[in-house]
Amino acid sequence: MNVLTRGVKNAIRSPLKSGAIVLMFAISIALILSMLVARGSVLSKIEEVKATAGTAVTIQPAGVMGNMGGGDPLTAAQIATITDTANVTSINSTLTDQLGTDDTNLTSSLELGSFGQRQQRFESSDTATTSTEAETSRPAPTPRTSVTGTTDVNSIATDGGDLTISSGEAFDGTSSDNVALVGSDLATKNSLTVGSTFTAYSETITVKGIYTTGNAFQDSGIIMPISTLQTLTDQAGAVSSVTATINSSDNVASTVTALKASLGDDADITSEAESAATSVESLQGIASLTTAGVIAAAAAGALIIVLSMFLVVRERRREIGVIKAIGGSNGKVIGQFIIEGLTITIIGAVIGLVLGVLVSGPMTTSLVSSSANSTSTTETAAGPGQGGRGMGMGSPGAAFNQGAAQLNTNLTQVTASLTPQIFAAAVGITLLIALLGSAIPAWLTARIRPAEVLRTE
Amino acid sequence: MLTIEHVSKTFNTPGGQVQALKDVSLSVNTGEFVSIIGKSGSGKSTLLSILGALDNPSTGSIVVDDTRINTLSGAKQTQYRAKKIGFVFQQYNLVPNLTALENVMLALEFGGYPATSRFDRATQLLESVGIEEDQRQRRPTRLSGGQQQRVSIARALANQPAYILADEPTGNLDSATGKKIFDLLHDLSRSQKTTIIVVTHDLEIAGKTDKTFILKDGKITTK
Numbered sequence: 001m002n003v004l005t006r007g008v009k010n011a012i013r014s015p016l017k018s019g020a021i022v023l024m025f026a027i028s029i030a031l032i033l034s035m036l037v038a039r040g041s042v043l044s045k046i047e048e049v050k051a052t053a054g055t056a057v058t059i060q061p062a063g064v065m066g067n068m069g070g071g072d073p074l075t076a077a078q079i080a081t082i083t084d085t086a087n088v089t090s091i092n093s094t095l096t097d098q099l100g101t102d103d104t105n106l107t108s109s110l111e112l113g114s115f116g117q118r119q120q121r122f123e124s125s126d127t128a129t130t131s132t133e134a135e136t137s138r139p140a141p142t143p144r145t146s147v148t149g150t151t152d153v154n155s156i157a158t159d160g161g162d163l164t165i166s167s168g169e170a171f172d173g174t175s176s177d178n179v180a181l182v183g184s185d186l187a188t189k190n191s192l193t194v195g196s197t198f199t200a201y202s203e204t205i206t207v208k209g210i211y212t213t214g215n216a217f218q219d220s221g222i223i224m225p226i227s228t229l230q231t232l233t234d235q236a237g238a239v240s241s242v243t244a245t246i247n248s249s250d251n252v253a254s255t256v257t258a259l260k261a262s263l264g265d266d267a268d269i270t271s272e273a274e275s276a277a278t279s280v281e282s283l284q285g286i287a288s289l290t291t292a293g294v295i296a297a298a299a300a301g302a303l304i305i306v307l308s309m310f311l312v313v314r315e316r317r318r319e320i321g322v323i324k325a326i327g328g329s330n331g332k333v334i335g336q337f338i339i340e341g342l343t344i345t346i347i348g349a350v351i352g353l354v355l356g357v358l359v360s361g362p363m364t365t366s367l368v369s370s371s372a373n374s375t376s377t378t379e380t381a382a383g384p385g386q387g388g389r390g391m392g393m394g395s396p397g398a399a400f401n402q403g404a405a406q407l408n409t410n411l412t413q414v415t416a417s418l419t420p421q422i423f424a425a426a427v428g429i430t431l432l433i434a435l436l437g438s439a440i441p442a443w444l445t446a447r448i449r450p451a452e453v454l455r456t457e
Numbered sequence: 458m459l460t461i462e463h464v465s466k467t468f469n470t471p472g473g474q475v476q477a478l479k480d481v482s483l484s485v486n487t488g489e490f491v492s493i494i495g496k497s498g499s500g501k502s503t504l505l506s507i508l509g510a511l512d513n514p515s516t517g518s519i520v521v522d523d524t525r526i527n528t529l530s531g532a533k534q535t536q537y538r539a540k541k542i543g544f545v546f547q548q549y550n551l552v553p554n555l556t557a558l559e560n561v562m563l564a565l566e567f568g569g570y571p572a573t574s575r576f577d578r579a580t581q582l583l584e585s586v587g588i589e590e591d592q593r594q595r596r597p598t599r600l601s602g603g604q605q606q607r608v609s610i611a612r613a614l615a616n617q618p619a620y621i622l623a624d625e626p627t628g629n630l631d632s633a634t635g636k637k638i639f640d641l642l643h644d645l646s647r648s649q650k651t652t653i654i655v656v657t658h659d660l661e662i663a664g665k666t667d668k669t670f671i672l673k674d675g676k677i678t679t680k
Contacts, residue, residue: 006555013554323563330531
């Protein structure tokens with residue numbers, strides 16, 4: 001029998017006591033691992049959500065949303081300012097307009113409905129009549145066809161990817177030809193195919209392709225090169241919305257600040273990344289909670305081991321004194337107690353890590369689902385306000401809603417994942433506790449003098 | 458030979474300083490069976506602790522076989538205890554979770570005895586003090602007081618020490634068992650020429666030893 005076997009044997013000399021210590025320690029280790037897994041999963045999801053939010057920043061004239069509101073379009077000088085802003089890698093400009101029955105020979109594929117009628121109730125060709133007369137003299141409202149001028153047709157896609165062109169091909173965004181992509185619903189309504197022509201702004205426009213997005217509003221519209229629309233509507237250089245791409249998600253916030261400073265009150269600036277930052281606040285709260293949980297569980301584990309070993313050493317002062325009296329060196333006695341402490345710690349750690357692997361998944365799900373519920377409630381409450389803006393084709397509001405919905409979906413899909421790094425961190429913390437739990441008895445046993453113990457004889 | 462010269466020991470207690478030994482001097486020849494008697498609190502156990510290098514005197518010196526042990530380092534004193542001293546305590550003080558055999562083997566380990574022959578040596582020692590084969594694998598709680606003291610003596614003899622220091626070895630035993638233990642120590646003294654110093658308050662035992670020192674209020678007188 002040597003120090004090792006004596007230490008191991010001592011660790012199990014009182015199965016009930018050792019079992020209780022091991023169980024308490026195992027629970028704290030399981031908590032540490034679960035908290036680390038939850039923290040790792042949440043942090044990873046936060047990064048994923050931020051990455052999904054992208055680096056796009058939308059700049060619109062102040063007070064304008066799609067075709068609603070009022071104000072002046074962005075000027076060429078403002079576009080140049082945006083382009084020259086640090087970290088802006090590219091921009092995509094759009095100009096939106098609506099074609100009435102006087103502007104085009106196309107029939108809108110959208111039914112006006114009560115909602116559309118309400119939107120157009122103020123419009124009248126006779127502004128001099130009294131209100132009562134106006135009610136009777138206004139022409140019956142008719143649905144309009146939305147037209148978007150853009151440098152990048154893919155900006156119309158509602159899924160954040162490339163625009164699906166079911167027939168024909170996309171046009172060159174920088175051209176000024178009288179060409180257009182026509183939404184599938186509008187094309188069906190007017191029997192348009194690739195190569196067909198229609199009239200808009202008294203000009204003949206050739207259909208270059210038919211696109212489909214799955215969105216009834218978008219599929220009832222027309223897309224043109226922005227230069228073409230600017231010319232046709234006599235708005236040279238005018239832009240109703242700019243989407244700027246930032247070189248890194250880390251620079252989005254600073255770039256938004258810079259743009260707000262340079263454009264002042266003339267523009268409204270929004271970014272998905274900022275929205276994402278708000279959305280992930282609840283997850284960041286969980287991450288902080290789990291960090292605190294790791295610290296608390298580690299402290300509890302360390303306290304359990306240290307106090308237990310303290311009591312063990314105190315209880316066996318006489319035995320330690322006797323061992324020293326019969327020639328046991330400090331090294332041998334300390335070694336024996338370190339082995340004893342390590343045995344209890346290792347058994348507890350193994351049980352705790354297995355337990356942690358089993359409970360970390362449900363614990364993460366439980367923590368995140370309660371947070372996701374509160375996030376969903378927030379998004380639902382914000383919904384109607386944002387939906388009301390989506391009148392203009394290519395409205396950033398529509399794309400923004402889509403992005404927000406995607407963010408919300410992402411938030412609810414936090415999956416607990418035990419990575420080797422997290423497992424290594426848990427083992428590392430356990431080892432630290434084990435060392436602490438061994439150092440304390442070592443220090444205590446070294447201080448015990450055999451004469452003091454045997455003096456009680 | 459063991460010589461103590463002008464040894465004093467003072468303890469600091471919450472109630473003030475207590476002088477347990479006052480200028481104690483004595484010498485014990487190799488192979489002698491010596492007893493130290495005195496009332497409770499007279500300083501007997503303190504003197505034994507100093508002789509066994511469990512404690513250091515406040516003043517004075519202890520020379521054992523030409524080595525001044527009270528100035529040795531802690532590690533050297535541990536070696537001295539492991540190889541030259543065998544302790545026998547009134548409470549036996551066997552390690553509770555080790556068997557009788559393992560308790561003796563523990564002392565052999567500390568004395569640097571080769572691991573391969575510890576079992577045989579421990580078995581032989583237990584046999585020599587009268588511990589039966591079936592009792593050797595028992596833990597101390599399953600042995601009688603007399604049996605525990607025999608194991609304790611076997612443990613003290615493990616490394617063939619030059620000195621055995623026994624603190625009230627029969628104090629917890631009935632008179633018949635106590636006599637057997639005393640006879641065992643006496644025989645060892647005679648057969649192995651081991652110097653034995655016994656602290657006791659039993660005058661009958663003291664009367665059978667080669668030399669008796671009387672401790673009274675920390676001072677010693679030879680009977």
